[in-house]
Amino acid sequence: MASGNTLEIPSQHEVSTHGAHPEGEPRRRDFLSIAAVSAAGVGAIAIVVPLVNQMNPSADVLALSTTDVDLSKIEAGQGITVSFRKQPLFVRNLTPVEIAEADKVDVKSLRDPETLEQRTKGQKNWLVTLGVCTHLGCIPQGITSGEDRGQYGGYFCPCHGSQYDTAARIRKGPAPKNLAVPDYKFTSPTTITVG
Amino acid sequence: MSFPWAKHYAPSNGFTKWIDERLPLPRLVYGAVGAGYPVPRNLNYFWNFGVLAGAALGIQIITGIVLAMHYAANGGVAFDSVEHIMRDVNAGWFLRYAHANGASMFFIVVYIHIFRGLFYGSYKAPREMIWLLGVTIFLLMMATAFMGYVLPWGQMSFWGAQVITGFFSAIPVVGESIRIWLLGGYAPDNAALNRFFSLHYLLPFVIAGVIILHIWALHIPGSNNPTGVDVKGEQDTVPFHPYYTAKDGFGLGVFLFIFASLIFFAPNLLGHPDNYIPANSLSTPAHIVPEWYFWPFYAILRAFTVDFVFVPAKLLGVLAMFGSILLLFFLPWLDSSPVRSSNYRPTYRIFFWVLVADIAVLGWCGGSAATPGIVMASQISAAYYFAHFLIILPIVSRMERPRPLPNSITEAVLAKKGGTSPAHTAFSGSPVPAE
Numbered sequence: 263m264a265s266g267n268t269l270e271i272p273s274q275h276e277v278s279t280h281g282a283h284p285e286g287e288p289r290r291r292d293f294l295s296i297a298a299v300s301a302a303g304v305g306a307i308a309i310v311v312p313l314v315n316q317m318n319p320s321a322d323v324l325a326l327s328t329t330d331v332d333l334s335k336i337e338a339g340q341g342i343t344v345s346f347r348k349q350p351l352f353v354r355n356l357t358p359v360e361i362a363e364a365d366k367v368d369v370k371s372l373r374d375p376e377t378l379e380q381r382t383k384g385q386k387n388w389l390v391t392l393g394v395c396t397h398l399g400c401i402p403q404g405i406t407s408g409e410d411r412g413q414y415g416g417y418f419c420p421c422h423g424s425q426y427d428t429a430a431r432i433r434k435g436p437a438p439k440n441l442a443v444p445d446y447k448f449t450s451p452t453t454i455t456v457g
Numbered sequence: 458m459s460f461p462w463a464k465h466y467a468p469s470n471g472f473t474k475w476i477d478e479r480l481p482l483p484r485l486v487y488g489a490v491g492a493g494y495p496v497p498r499n500l501n502y503f504w505n506f507g508v509l510a511g512a513a514l515g516i517q518i519i520t521g522i523v524l525a526m527h528y529a530a531n532g533g534v535a536f537d538s539v540e541h542i543m544r545d546v547n548a549g550w551f552l553r554y555a556h557a558n559g560a561s562m563f564f565i566v567v568y569i570h571i572f573r574g575l576f577y578g579s580y581k582a583p584r585e586m587i588w589l590l591g592v593t594i595f596l597l598m599m600a601t602a603f604m605g606y607v608l609p610w611g612q613m614s615f616w617g618a619q620v621i622t623g624f625f626s627a628i629p630v631v632g633e634s635i636r637i638w639l640l641g642g643y644a645p646d647n648a649a650l651n652r653f654f655s656l657h658y659l660l661p662f663v664i665a666g667v668i669i670l671h672i673w674a675l676h677i678p679g680s681n682n683p684t685g686v687d688v689k690g691e692q693d694t695v696p697f698h699p700y701y702t703a704k705d706g707f708g709l710g711v712f713l714f715i716f717a718s719l720i721f722f723a724p725n726l727l728g729h730p731d732n733y734i735p736a737n738s739l740s741t742p743a744h745i746v747p748e749w750y751f752w753p754f755y756a757i758l759r760a761f762t763v764d765f766v767f768v769p770a771k772l773l774g775v776l777a778m779f780g781s782i783l784l785l786f787f788l789p790w791l792d793s794s795p796v797r798s799s800n801y802r803p804t805y806r807i808f809f810w811v812l813v814a815d816i817a818v819l820g821w822c823g824g825s826a827a828t829p830g831i832v833m834a835s836q837i838s839a840a841y842y843f844a845h846f847l848i849i850l851p852i853v854s855r856m857e858r859p860r861p862l863p864n865s866i867t868e869a870v871l872a873k874k875g876g877t878s879p880a881h882t883a884f885s886g887s888p889v890p891a892e
Contacts, residue, residue: 314638317652323642343739348644350739373764393739397771398623399644400616401741410743420743421620422759423827436762438769 328457350393364429395419397437495694497682505708506570513563520556530654535610554724564750578797585789604653611732618645685797693866752823756835794854804857
């Protein structure tokens with residue numbers, strides 16, 4: 263550069279050596295801002311995670327146990343309600359008529375297609391389901407004698423009018439699924455262990 | 458809003474002058490709800506309900522804080538602690554009934570407040586933000602009222618908690634996880650009751666915060682009025698104080714009279730008897746219904762009984778129910794008529810009353826058992842509800858021929874009084890009391 267001509271516009275090379283930068287390219291200093299904001303973002307998330315997660319089930323709630331049910335006292339056509347994980351569990355001894363009625367239904371026509379065979383464990387008369395309507399969680403009526411069993415002879419949910427058939431399959435109303443069958447096994451001919 | 462003729466605060470003595478120079482809080486109050494806030498002179502009694510809603514919130518917060526001094530948020534003792542309040546705590550029965558019926562009064566007042574806005578077009582430009590904040594307050598109110606109703610841990614409390622948290626399980630994929638997160642377990646239990654208590658305490662203060670924004674937004678354009686015509690000059694307004702503080706005070710007296718009648722003579726009229734049965738997780742009451750102020754939305758939820766394409770009926774119902782409220786956020790843009798007040802909109806006015814009747818039918822359906830006839834009635838009225846906002850309103854607002862508007866608020870007031878002599882319409886200088 264010619265000496266004595268201080269007004270001359272500096273070349274691009276000279277500018278970059280003085281800390282300025284070409285148009286559009288990030289500066290080293292921009293990276294500092296990105297790194298600082300990123301670190302603050304990670305820190306904020308690290309604080310939010312436990313604040314959200316504290317509401318998930320605590321250790322005592324997660325320590326769920328199993329429930330044994332004695333079937334010997336339940337006659338055909340009767341059902342009982344047992345508490346399982348703080349939720350009602352329906353155990354029903356189906357009559358041959360109810361089994362025949364459940365088998366008669368064309369499975370393909372159902373909203374949630376399942377046969378009674380698939381919903382029981384070898385013994386078709388023992389129908390074990392959660393007593394929780396798959397719509398919004400009310401307990402359907404029909405397990406105790408004298409209650410409204412709905413037009414399909416199974417369960418009727420009073421909250422929003424869902425109707426279940428003798429295999430506790432959803433037939434009518436807003437519920438999307440059949441009453442859930444929990445994990446269970448026969449530990450003796452007259453006892454099941456649920457969970 | 459400060460119209461150019463709004464009076465300015467002038468400290469009257471040395472002490473208020475000292476305050477004003479350091480923290481001009483009295484100046485703020487004077488300009489917001491005092492003599493420094495000019496308000497249209499023709500407001501009718503439907504304009505009382507904003508203040509009444511504020512009073513209702515105040516009553517809920519005060520009685521709520523007091524009740525929380527005696528209530529125990531634990532499934533084992535919650536129900537008994539409420540009975541302890543009823544029987545043992547000094548005036549506990551009064552405070553508990555005041556809080557329970559206070560919620561009903563709050564919703565009555567807010568529903569009238571909302572319908573006032575719908576009738577007089579108070580949601581239209583430039584007042585959209587007031588409306589949006591109002592819908593937000595309404596959503597917060599419903600969340601608060603729901604969680605409060607859970608606290609006594611009666612049958613309706615428990616099963617209401619089960620059903621309402623069940624809404625979230627309708628969300629595809631993540632729904633069940635959200636429900637379990639909300640409950641802190643697989644069914645409503647201590648964890649749920651405990652956190653609902655904490656949030657029921659928190660939300661009223663959030664509501665109070667949004668109300669401050671609501672009033673702030675209102676004070677930018679100032680109040681709407683029954684003619685929907687903008688304020689043109691000083692003769693159209695009177696200072697808020699004393700004219701409307703007095704009128705609101707009278708309205709508050711009537712409100713408290715009705716409120717006291719409920720508390721003292723019919724405290725359980727609006728409640729559900731099943732909530733006097735302790736929560737039983739193994740039995741759902743046969744006639745479970747939500748509180749009356751949720752009935753219309755509950756009817757919309759129940760109206761969806763069949764799946765549509767790939768969307769299950771359960772999800773449809775939940776979407777429709779939330780949609781029926783979220784829809785209100787779009788109202789200012791669905792109604793394109795430049796005329797605000799229904800007094801000058803002959804066609805809209807008819808459909809407004811049809812909507813009111815439709816919501817009344819929805820409410821009646823929501824409070825009844827879900828028999829086929831009731832479900833069909835709620836399907837028709839739910840369909841009409843959506844049709845009103847999404848089809849009828851946009852069409853009517855484009856097609857309708859409004860009646861001629863008065864030139865000013867003052868002209869409308871004087872025409873109604875039968876005197877239209879020019880002497881009265883001239884600028885009088887001094888404010889004229891509201892009718």
